[in-house]
Amino acid sequence: MLPLPGIPEIEAGDDLAALLAEAAQSAGGIERGDVLVVAQKVVSKAEGRTVSLDELQPSALARTLAGDEEDPRRVEAVLREAARIVRSRGSFVIAETRHGFVCASAGVDASNAPGPGLLVLLPLDPDASASGLRERLGQLTGVRPGVIVSDSFGRAWRHGTTDVAIGAAGVPVLLDLRGERDSSGYVLGGTTIAVADEIAGAAELVLGKAAGVPAALVRGLELEGDGRARDLVMPPERDLFR
């Protein structure tokens, strides 16, 4: 786990891959087999996925949910990003995003925003973001690492957030042990490990939200495959929590 410090404040249109490649020099450069985990926030900023509170006209629902405790324009931003409201309490909304992810505020966040009155939204297509970074890093460095775009999600029933993969390229997201045998010969029935989520969570341990380090290299995983974070969304027909 190699944190990549020294990445400057990101603005819309920045060549994020170039900045990541430069930061990776401190870790001896990107090596074949590395997985680069990048915080969603900087990916969104580079892609200009921000919205100003001043541009938002709160709907009646946004005003109702906001009540007296919250800026109704922030709630409006959440509702616009939401495909479905899963739960709400007061102005706190857990929503399904257009990508199918279920998370607080549909991924809309005011922390680490590029300026006051700005909200950061999830990338439109985080898998494409990961893929784009991977290709551009390949052009710049000669090595195409696995790339995971990570974000902090809460979980049902468990306290606290863990970082998970919302975008991926060049790295498997699910490791299927179906049919493999454990050490005693028992055939492992339905074990599918969300390895991309575990990598994102592992990287969070070195990222440090408050320290301004938005990326880390994970080395030595020896994983083969190329998945997409959209495959981490539980298919509706198998989802017992819809």
Next chain:
Amino acid sequence: MLPLPGIPEIEAGDDLAALLAEAAQSAGGIERGDVLVVAQKVVSKAEGRTVSLDELQPSALARTLAGDEEDPRRVEAVLREAARIVRSRGSFVIAETRHGFVCASAGVDASNAPGPGLLVLLPLDPDASASGLRERLGQLTGVRPGVIVSDSFGRAWRHGTTDVAIGAAGVPVLLDLRGERDSSGYVLGGTTIAVADEIAGAAELVLGKAAGVPAALVRGLELEGDGRARDLVMPPERDLFR
């Protein structure tokens, strides 16, 4: 992340800490600040937390849930470990355990069991298991590492399992960023990171279910604190998914 291979098949009454200490020699021994992640399965086996299918008299509910597809005695074991059934489909049961964890089959598992017809149950008090291992390792090696007992849990809405902490000692489980500022000066409102779950998930990347490596040392985390995995259970009054 240092996997600890060479741990033999565990039986009830084994001195698991002694076997872990010995296996840790391959990683140069346990160092101050290390976190030892141990798979629940070996902890349960050492504690004799297994049940034989032959001892189980299936209830009417167990027989109904089992239908024609499953051994009703296995479902009976699940029901006995469950404090509450959260969801079920066919014989597949997601339950809240006595500890408050929500997971498939209330943690009852046939894989990696010590023999045919045996099921492995979760430890009665996994935090106490972690604490006991920590103290015993301290006696044996002079260093008391952080200890996390890990298990693979599914998640609502997301495909695949990730390893999470079901027991902990000598390591923080929740890292509270409340009141800290991000790099732009924004006060991080309600960010609480489930760091013990991220450590458990990270360790899973090197554990390898099918490879018979049930423990790993995580070095260099520089975390301070001493939490309990029971604190990772969302308090009912804050749980929007009960």
